[in-house]
Amino acid sequence: MQALTGYDIYDYLTAGAQNIIQYEDNLNAINVFPVADGDTGSNLAYTMKCILANAKRSEKAHETLNSISKAALEDAYGNSGTIFASFLYGLAIESQSKSQLTIGEFSRAAQKAVDYAYDALAKPQEGTILTVIKGWANYLSDHYDQHPNLMSLFSEAVLFSQKALVHTRSQLKVLADANVVDAGAQGFVYFLEGIVKFISGGLKTILVQPQSTVNHKHTLESLPTFQYCSEFIVEPFNTIDKKALMASLESLGDSVIVQKIGPYYKIHLHTNQPAKASEKIESQGKVIKSKVDDMLLQVKMNVHDKMPIGIITDSIADLSVEMKKSLIVHHIPLNILLNGNTYTDRLTLNNNRLFQIIDQEKAIATTSQPSDTRIEKQLRYMLDHFENVIGLFVSSEMSGIYQKVSRVASDIDHQRLTIIDTKTNSVTEGLMVHTAFKMIKAGETYQNIIKHLQETINQYKIYVEIPDLHYATLSGRVPKIVGTLASWLKIKALITIDQNGKGAIMKERSLMRMVDTLSHRKNISKYAVIYTGILDDFSEEISLIQEKMGKPPVFINEVSGVISAFIGKGALSIGILEESVD
Numbered sequence: 001m002q003a004l005t006g007y008d009i010y011d012y013l014t015a016g017a018q019n020i021i022q023y024e025d026n027l028n029a030i031n032v033f034p035v036a037d038g039d040t041g042s043n044l045a046y047t048m049k050c051i052l053a054n055a056k057r058s059e060k061a062h063e064t065l066n067s068i069s070k071a072a073l074e075d076a077y078g079n080s081g082t083i084f085a086s087f088l089y090g091l092a093i094e095s096q097s098k099s100q101l102t103i104g105e106f107s108r109a110a111q112k113a114v115d116y117a118y119d120a121l122a123k124p125q126e127g128t129i130l131t132v133i134k135g136w137a138n139y140l141s142d143h144y145d146q147h148p149n150l151m152s153l154f155s156e157a158v159l160f161s162q163k164a165l166v167h168t169r170s171q172l173k174v175l176a177d178a179n180v181v182d183a184g185a186q187g188f189v190y191f192l193e194g195i196v197k198f199i200s201g202g203l204k205t206i207l208v209q210p211q212s213t214v215n216h217k218h219t220l221e222s223l224p225t226f227q228y229c230s231e232f233i234v235e236p237f238n239t240i241d242k243k244a245l246m247a248s249l250e251s252l253g254d255s256v257i258v259q260k261i262g263p264y265y266k267i268h269l270h271t272n273q274p275a276k277a278s279e280k281i282e283s284q285g286k287v288i289k290s291k292v293d294d295m296l297l298q299v300k301m302n303v304h305d306k307m308p309i310g311i312i313t314d315s316i317a318d319l320s321v322e323m324k325k326s327l328i329v330h331h332i333p334l335n336i337l338l339n340g341n342t343y344t345d346r347l348t349l350n351n352n353r354l355f356q357i358i359d360q361e362k363a364i365a366t367t368s369q370p371s372d373t374r375i376e377k378q379l380r381y382m383l384d385h386f387e388n389v390i391g392l393f394v395s396s397e398m399s400g401i402y403q404k405v406s407r408v409a410s411d412i413d414h415q416r417l418t419i420i421d422t423k424t425n426s427v428t429e430g431l432m433v434h435t436a437f438k439m440i441k442a443g444e445t446y447q448n449i450i451k452h453l454q455e456t457i458n459q460y461k462i463y464v465e466i467p468d469l470h471y472a473t474l475s476g477r478v479p480k481i482v483g484t485l486a487s488w489l490k491i492k493a494l495i496t497i498d499q500n501g502k503g504a505i506m507k508e509r510s511l512m513r514m515v516d517t518l519s520h521r522k523n524i525s526k527y528a529v530i531y532t533g534i535l536d537d538f539s540e541e542i543s544l545i546q547e548k549m550g551k552p553p554v555f556i557n558e559v560s561g562v563i564s565a566f567i568g569k570g571a572l573s574i575g576i577l578e579e580s581v582d
Contacts, residue, residue, distance in 0.1 A: 002150060003100040010057040012195045013068055017048035019194025020187055027190075028384075031183040033128065033174050034079060034255055035224045035270070037295045038302035039381075040183035043078030045083065046377050050075035053373065056201045060099045064093035073261040074289075075373070078229060080129050080184030083117050084191075086259045087133055090116025092312060102149060107140035114138075121454040122256035127171025129184035135164035136192060151199050158192045165189050214330045226253045226270040228347065229293040230277055234265045236285035245284060252277050264288070270295065278341075278348035286340045290456075292333070292347040293372070301327055302384050309449065310386035311433055312378065314401050315345040316394045316562050318430035318530050320555035323437050332370060332378050334401060336561050339363040343561070351532060351564045358471065358565070365565035369401045375408045383416060388446040391419035392433050392453070395501030398425055418450050420457075423501035426563050427530045427575030428460040429455035434526070434554055435577070464495045464573040465511035471568030495567075511572055512541065518576060519548040527576040528554045532564045538572055545574060 004173075020027075027041025036564055044161075054071035058064045068422075069085070069092040076085035090113030095101060101109065114134045118124045139160045140153065145373060147153035168182040169175050175182055242258045249256045253271030262568075265285070271277050274292045281287060304327055313319075313332040336343040336354070339361045343349035357363055369375075382389045391409065395403040402421045409417045416427045422429045432453065439449045494506040506512055518524060531538050535558070546552055559567070567573075 003102050003265060004061060004106055005100050006008060006058040006061045009101075010055070010059055010064045010068070012198060014052055014055070016191035016194040016196035017051050018360045019197065020048050020190050020383045022194075023187075023190045025384075026188060027183045027187050030180040030186065031435055032178045032180060033172055033182060034125075035229075035295050035299065037224070037229075037298035039293075039298055040078060040080050041189065042381060043081045044084065044184070044187045046077045047072060047075060047081035047371060049373060061101050062092070062095050062098050065095050068092070068259070073266055074233065075260065075265065075371075077231075077256070077291075077377075078293075079255055079268065080187060080268065082259065083120070083129050083133075083184065083233070084188065085266070086120040087113050087117040089259065089261065090114070091519065103144050103153065104351060107137075107144040109143040110137040116259075119242075120257045120259040122250055122258075123254070123524075125172075127168045127175065127185075128182050129188050131168060131171065132161050132164045132182075132185040132188050136161040136188075151196070154192070154196050155201060158189070158196050161192055163187050164450060164555050192469050209466065224270070224295050227257075227272050227294060227296040228274045229255075229270055230268070230274040230296050230348070231291050232278065232280055232287050233261070233289040234267060234282050234285040234287050235263065235288050236265060240265055240284050245281075247342070248280055249277060252280070274344070274348045275350055275353070278343065282341055287342050287348075290335070290342050290344050290348050291370075292344045297327070297330075301546060304385070306385060306387060308387050309446055310382050310389045311436050312382055312389055312391045312405075312441070313397075313429070313433050314393050315540070316399070316425050316429060316560050317433050318528065318555060318557040318559065319390065319525070320430070320434060320528075323430075323434060326437070328437060328440055329433060330378070331400045332375060332401070332405070334562055335370065336365055336564075337368060337369045338365045342368075345561050347428055349561050351558060351561055354561050355569055365561075367399070367562050367565075369399070369404050372404070372408050375405055376412065379405075379409055379412055379417065383413060388416045389418070389435055390446070390450060390453070391417065392429065392436065393419065394425045395497065396421045396427055397423075397501040398503070418446075420450070420453055421501065422460070423457050423499070424460050424462055424497050424575075426462065426464075426559055427528050427557070427573050428462040428577075430499070430557070431526065431528055431575050431577055432457075432460055434528075456577075456580075458499045459578050460575065461578060462497050462575045463506070463511060464515050464567055464571060465509075466493045466567050467570045468568045471566060511574065512544065515545050515548050515574060518574070519550070523579045524549070524576050525579050526554050527574055529556045530559045530573045530575070531556075532559055532567060532571045533569050537570070541572060 024041040024045040028038045031038050031040035053070045056067040069088040071087045072085035094109035094112045114137050136157055139157045144153055165181050165185050168185050177349045246256050246258055249269050252273050253269045255270040257268040313328045313331050315331050334345045336345055339357050396402040406419045409419050422432050436449055492509050494509050496504055496506055498504050
């Protein structure tokens, strides 16, 4: 039989990847294990797209496999994506120094690579993608010398894998109850089928393959024990004791996976405490990438009928409890970069710890946007669940997230997606989301909501009292000499945002005096309050604000970490919607 070059391996594996992408919706439809959040297809498709985007095609087999496994491991998503990536990593390790692989060498490497997938999990579970990978690899190793050519071997191996896939239905009770096979295992079989299709007829046989129809209807029989699917890539201080780390993380959740990626480690777990998980992991090394998905929200979305209009915003926007609990409002979290670690805003870092790190390490916090692929995944998810989607994002003068989301959205569906620059941030950004939310609840049309939001953008006003410019000075947003002088003189600053979306320092320096002025205006339809620090420390001021405004706020929130890093401790803010006067 022929030997496999790096070109062959690249073509086969990327053909398999494209076949998975073709069946994304099918996999989502049958996803019930380990959590019925309906995203296994999206997670595997995202992982495959990252391989297609980043892997390099080389003539040498080991170079191609190294490139593919690196791309997969760095951006693998979810349980099945991470297991799949671990297997590809094992395949690369077991093929080191090989410019070409005989079919026997490839088959033996695949069999050995199975151990890498199993070893990455704290508690490997049969009846999942693991079982089918193992069955396929064992078939190759046991039968490669009994077939006249590669096509014959791979075709028979796929048939064997399909039987193993059907068997998963009886291996896990949750699959038997739902009468479905494991979604991750089905994804791997799609991958293998894509390789065989490519060998037999080329890439065109995959790209024209229509989605088959799977009509499994998800029902909300139980909610997940753990809310957040959390993933981290870590640059270790020293060699990590995988077993000890797994045991430590299992005290916070389940589905723990720890996989070595060259000099790094990829860590995955389901937990209710992603911030505590991050802190544990930081004791082992620097977190260079993190992501957190809300599985509870995904499960609820998965059983709900498609809704007319959804809202997507960023994590800077402050939201009311009603909006957070609804299925209408979703967010794309920004990243906070601090002391060499990467945090997911509002999820893997609370403000107390943020200030602790800044004060102890004299560190400067900066921010970054999620990747284009991550944004695309979120937007496509929204369009799967809503007929139309409105995006409301922080002022483009303060962050690049608006431009980035707009660019990605324009390549997806500009008719059903409208992305708006709110020209504000934080509390007033949240008030604008609240306006859209209430209009959706009232049954307003997509076009009317967009028109109203665009016409009223400059009617949202924010006033933030910063008692200490030290943090703004650290961030570079305030000149050091100004911050130092203000600190000596104990001068407070009152900041607002102008009509162009830029921050501005007001002549008035007292928030409560500003509230006095606002309280005499009759056209303020709603307001909200945000703070940094401890809520009890602001109880007197907030009570006074409510008394002066004559009504309760839409919400009282602790501000996001992105904003806290700039405005510092003890800051208090009011945001208002001031209706136009005819």
